[in-house]
C-alpha cells in the first residue's frame with residue numbers, strides 16, 4: 001500500500017488553505033504531519049479521507065485514483081480515526097467496532113459470524129475484548145480511542161489516517177496509543193501536535209505552515225532548532241534522547257530567553273577565546 005498526494009490544493013470561499021501539496025506514505029511507514037494551529041493538517045487529512053474534495057491535484061493509492069473509487073471501495077482501503085468520531089447515541093463497544101464492517105457488507109445483509117469474529121479480534125488487539133458489552137460513553141478517553149482504533153482495524157483497510165490520535169489523553173495513554181499504532185505495523189499518517197511524540201514514533205515527518213509543506217524527511221532533518229523557531233516561533237534545545245536515542249525537544253519559555261542570550265554570549269566568548277588560543281598557537285608554531 002503506497003499513498004501519493006500530488007499537487008493538491010484546496011480552497012474555502014476562494015481562500016487557499018492548502019497550496020500544491022506533494023506527500024507520500026510508503027508501505028509500512030508511520031508518517032507524521034506537524035505544524036502550528038490552522039496550518040492545514042486536518043484539512044489535508046480530510047481531503048485524504050474524502051470528506052473534502054481537492055480543488056486541484058490528486059490522491060492515489062497503489063496507483064489508483066481515490067476520486068475514481070466508489071466511497072465503499074475507498075472505505076475498504078482507507079480507515080480513519082478522527083477527532084470528530086464521538087458517537088451521538090449510546091452504542092455498545094461491540095456495535096461501534098462493528099461499524100467498521102459496513103464497507104464489506106451489502107445493504108440488507110445482517111452481520112455474519114465472520115464479522116463478529118473480526119470485531120472480537122480487533123478488540124483483543126487493542127486490549128479491549130473484555131469491554132465489548134460496555135456502553136461506549138462509559139469508557140475513559142484512552143479506552144474510547146483504543147475502541148476507535150479497533151473499529152479502524154475491523155475495517156481491514158491497509159491505510160490508516162489518524163487526526164490527533166492522542167488529543168486529550170494523559171501521557172501514559174498517549175504513549176500506549178502510539179505504541180499500539182506502531183506495533184500494528186500499518187501504513188499510516190498521523191497529525192500530531194506533540195513534536196516529541198512525532199520524533200519518537202514517526203519514520204518521516206511533513207511540516208506544514210500556512211498550507212505549505214515547509215519541510216519533509218526524517219525527524220532529525222525536519223525538527224531542527226532553526227525550523228522550530230521559524231515555523232512555531234519557539235526556542236528549543238533539540239538533542240538525542242539519553243535512553244531511546246530518538247530526537248528529544250526541550251522548549252525554552254520566553255521567561256528564560258535572557259538566560260539563552262547570556263548562554264549564547266558565554267558560548268561566543270568561549271569560541272572567541274578558543275579562536276584566539278588557536279591563533280596564538282599557530283604563531284608560536
Ligand SMILES: Nc1ncnc2c1ncn2[C@@H]1O[C@H](COP(=O)(O)OP(=O)(O)OP(=O)(O)O)[C@@H](O)[C@H]1O
Nearest residue numbers: 012017035036037038039040041042043044191193
Ligand atoms: N469550514 C471552514 N471555513 C473557513 N475556514 C476554515 C474551515 N475549515 C478550516 N478552515 C481554516 O483552514 C485553516 C486550516 O485549518 P485546519 O483545521 O486544517 O488546521 P490544523 O493545522 O488542523 O489546525 P489545528 O492544529 O488547530 O487543529 C485554518 O485557518 C482554518 O480556520
